[in-house]
Amino acid sequence: MPELPEVAGLRAFLEAKLRGAAVAKVQITSFAVLKTADPPYSALEGRTVVGVQRFGKFLALDTAGVHFVFHLAKAGWLRYTENPSPAPLRLGSSPIAARVAFSAPGSAVSDGGPAKMAFDLTEAGSKKSLAVYVVRDPQEVPGIASLGPDPLTPDFTREVFEGILAASQQIKGLLRSQSVVAGIGNAYSDEILHAARISPFAIAKTLDGGSRDRLFAAIGSVLGEAVDSAVGKVPGELKDGKRSAMRVHGRTGQPCPVCGDTVHEVSFADTALQYCPNCQTNGKILADRRTSRFLK
Structure with missing residues (x-):
């Protein structure tokens, strides 16, 4: 998408x-x-x-x-x-x-x-x-x-971000909710959470101060770098450009470019997420959730 x-x-x-x-x-x-x-x-x-x-x-x-x-x-x-x-x-x-x-x-x-x-x-x-x-x-x-704030505009302030994190919801699903944050989908939520070193299943309101700082910075940096790369490309080059820039999304079984650990996947009924256990979950392998309603 x-x-x-x-x-x-x-x-x-x-x-x-x-x-x-x-x-x-x-x-x-x-x-x-x-x-x-x-x-x-x-x-x-x-x-x-x-x-x-x-x-x-x-x-x-x-x-x-x-x-x-x-x-x-x-x-x-x-x-x-x-x-x-x-x-x-x-x-x-x-x-x-x-x-x-x-x-x-x-x-x-x-x-x-x-x-x-x-x-x-x-x-x-x-x-x-x-x-x-x-x-x-x-x-x-x-x-x-019904769109939420665009994360690359001045409206996406730290105060707005903190309000978003008050939710009792898994952070992966929260980032993907268009009424919460506009424009982030499955791929870039994986990349943002990897850059911030946060588990996709972490509950938003329980994130500590350091995690919040890293997540706020990662949203701006991951999306900003991707936009800089995309602008100037013709439509036929955008999909390949996106795939080649991904660090964990779509790279199940490959080494994490940060730590070298193997990228793992959690599958759901109609989608999947990728993450690095060493970078994001203290080495824990997350359970497959094909029957879960998460992210549907």
Whole structure:
């Protein structure tokens, strides 16, 4: 699943490519993906992109009054081209759920000719969760309206952080809750907790002062470094860049780059986490929890 750093990279890429471009055509090939009806998605056509915003894991194309908002979910991705096919898409005929085509920046749709660029929203697998919203204000999207503070903004103060840690909840699940902290998912919560040397099963409110200091610092450093790495990459490079930078997430059985101990995994019904026993749990191997409801 794309998380805050990859979505930040996509935002920067789309901002550079699309600001000033006019929306030439919007095609929705999976009506299940479209979560709104008013305004219609055709209302975007002919409007000029004035900016691209990120809200947690959501991206929003701002066309000065109408916003095209999307969330890539677990298996979604964005595919960009500067040579889009003029052929119309067929409903349900490919992994493409939506396509948005644009004129060149500075030219109007009425100038005629084929679209100069486009992006497709694609989704793999049978479980479809990718979501598109066409709204007048991004705050009309329920998932955006309910977001917690963004950890890379000035709003994420130490006071706000301490309020978050007052919860009687396992820290891994707390970090992943979008209503608590916006943008952190399974991968970066693993990386943050490893950097902070904290067990994923630690209860937030029981963390001591040193653990709190390390966790607050790790949130900023892990996400900040990942964003710095992601910004400037084209969409096709973001996934590999994310995987190559991970220290424990997705590296079960490999040596921890900090201490050399073996990275272990805890599996659940539909996800898994990775951690280093030596760095995070005083050498204790955590039990597998495939039947647990944790993190569902």
